[in-house]
Amino acid sequence: DVKVTQSSRYLVKRTGEKVFLECVQDMDHENMFWYRQDPGLGLRLIYFSYDVKMKEKGDIPEGYSVSREKKERFSLILESASTNQTSMYLCASSLNRDDLKTRYFGPGTRLTVT
């Protein structure tokens, strides 16, 4: 089974803190994604990466950055957390650019910024 794991299930941070959300996949997938999920808004793509050290902005990249130093790991960084970044964050991976079917999601990290 493909596994996408996220470092924390729940996280509470203060406004202004730098926050790192880590995601690891164990199936040698090329593509990795970060989404945020908010009630009534569904899933919105923040950033994605199709290769090591490569990144592309999604629909809502403002206030976020990402890092992909190794193929299996994709980190989402909140440089200075704000209360409007309180949300559920979902990481996903897929095999390669032509394979949409294998989009596996992690369990999510519920981040609260106070």
Next chain:
Amino acid sequence: GENVEQHPSTLSVQEGDSAVIKCTYSDSASNYFPWYKQELGKGPQLIIDIRSNVGEKKDQRIAVTLNKTAKHFSLHITETQPEDSAVYFCAASLVNSGYALNFGKGTSLLVTP
């Protein structure tokens, strides 16, 4: 870009009844339509998908239909069971886009015994 509308936002059915969730999309070039199920505390999981060269696809109690002319697709769950209770998301994309999977806002399905 692609805009995916999903209805209803909440749906309550009795065990054994059918449930239908509908989605519309705006980009006529979209040709891949997956459905995801998200149970409480878990990430979304792909349950069924359909490509634009097919009008209907069935997998046991789950079926998806696609009307390309009207640009809408639907998820049908028959003989619903309490374990079908979850949030369901539709999505639309171009098969070769690689990345851009546009999601609907989700439908919270509750199946009551």
